[in-house]
Amino acid sequence: MAAKVVTITSGKGGVGKTTAVANIAVGLAADGQRVVCIDGDVGLRNLDVVMGLENRIVYDLVDVIEGRCRLRQAMIRDRHLHGLYLIPAAQTRDKSAVSPSDMVRLCDELRAECDWILIDSPAGIERGFRNAIAPADEVIVITNPEVSAVRDADRVIGLLEAEEKGSPSLIINRLNPGMVRRHDMLSVDDVLDLLAVRLVGVVPEDEDVIVSTNRGVPVALDVKSKAGKAFRNIARRLRGEDVPFEDLDGGGFWERLTRLGRK
Amino acid sequence: MGLFGRKRGSARSAKERLQLVLIHDRTDISPAVLEALKDDLIQAISRHVAIDPGAVRIGLERDGRSQRLVADIPLKPVARRRG
Ligand SMILES: Nc1ncnc2c1ncn2[C@@H]1O[C@H](COP(=O)(O)OP(=O)(O)OP(=O)(O)O)[C@@H](O)[C@H]1O
Ligand SMILES: [Mg+2]
Numbered sequence: 001m002a003a004k005v006v007t008i009t010s011g012k013g014g015v016g017k018t019t020a021v022a023n024i025a026v027g028l029a030a031d032g033q034r035v036v037c038i039d040g041d042v043g044l045r046n047l048d049v050v051m052g053l054e055n056r057i058v059y060d061l062v063d064v065i066e067g068r069c070r071l072r073q074a075m076i077r078d079r080h081l082h083g084l085y086l087i088p089a090a091q092t093r094d095k096s097a098v099s100p101s102d103m104v105r106l107c108d109e110l111r112a113e114c115d116w117i118l119i120d121s122p123a124g125i126e127r128g129f130r131n132a133i134a135p136a137d138e139v140i141v142i143t144n145p146e147v148s149a150v151r152d153a154d155r156v157i158g159l160l161e162a163e164e165k166g167s168p169s170l171i172i173n174r175l176n177p178g179m180v181r182r183h184d185m186l187s188v189d190d191v192l193d194l195l196a197v198r199l200v201g202v203v204p205e206d207e208d209v210i211v212s213t214n215r216g217v218p219v220a221l222d223v224k225s226k227a228g229k230a231f232r233n234i235a236r237r238l239r240g241e242d243v244p245f246e247d248l249d250g251g252g253f254w255e256r257l258t259r260l261g262r263k
Numbered sequence: 264m265g266l267f268g269r270k271r272g273s274a275r276s277a278k279e280r281l282q283l284v285l286i287h288d289r290t291d292i293s294p295a296v297l298e299a300l301k302d303d304l305i306q307a308i309s310r311h312v313a314i315d316p317g318a319v320r321i322g323l324e325r326d327g328r329s330q331r332l333v334a335d336i337p338l339k340p341v342a343r344r345r346g
Binding site: 146147150151154155157158161167180182183184185186187190193194196197 | 271272273274275277278280281282284285288289325327328
């Protein structure tokens, strides 16, 4: 049994990488998968607070790499789900403390221990990004339906293709269905037409994300949240399940058809 | 104000602007390079066939994740000699 390594990256900062890693991990672990999340944002760690595990940190990624602890000792067990672990980033070091080959070695050691390794990449296209994508079997690029986020996503997709990482898949996060309906936000189709990559998920703008992040309880644990459902669906798609895309735009063909039918 | 007195949605501007920006980001071909290329093309082609330099159009087009250079070069009608 060898784990699959999935890295989530973006180009532009603040589009939802950390949120996506925490929630997809929850979705996978809730289905009984064994998941290890690695915070690759050395110097700006955040996955610990999003997962609500900040009080349990003893060792971090750089401690493992520099041999101050064993891998197992840096794996923090999740509070809610069995089989979910976090390896936090070092907070007082910078990205140069880690190299791409360190990440490959670490993931190779981890592969036997779990089903999925999810890596939270830092924003940008520098060292931290290189570290995060080095061990990846699959890369997911996340963007918001906004001009600068889409532009930066395109740049990262180009780099990944040039690195022969293969074509990444795409998550569109913070889609506001009302704005799309008013033609004041790029739709899913617009973004797909521009970026020309495979879609793996669409997550709506949802206040529940902020509320749950405040509590340190990922929104995917909330069965009533729309964003939570979207993240759980991404986890199912990663596992190979054919989950239809939610029609969040409200502009889709089927939606128009059912609306007509209701009249 | 557009059709039906409704303001055109900003999503369309976003998409149109991105279409142009992405082509240039991906190819690294600036409008200046494109102009120079066009002048060279006109020169080269004029040596062999009659064209109207003012009607030549050259541009970049997207095709999925790859781009292509597209030139539209209308030929001048051949002046046929009457037999
Ligand atoms: N679907 C959503 N709806 C509402 N808020 C969201 C959504 N997704 C993310 N956010 C919020 O957006 C902010 C940025 O998210 P996050 O930290 O996950 O981004 P990031 O890409 O990891 O940022 P960085 O580049 O700084 O690492 C957070 O405050 C988060 O709660
Ligand atoms: Mg982050």
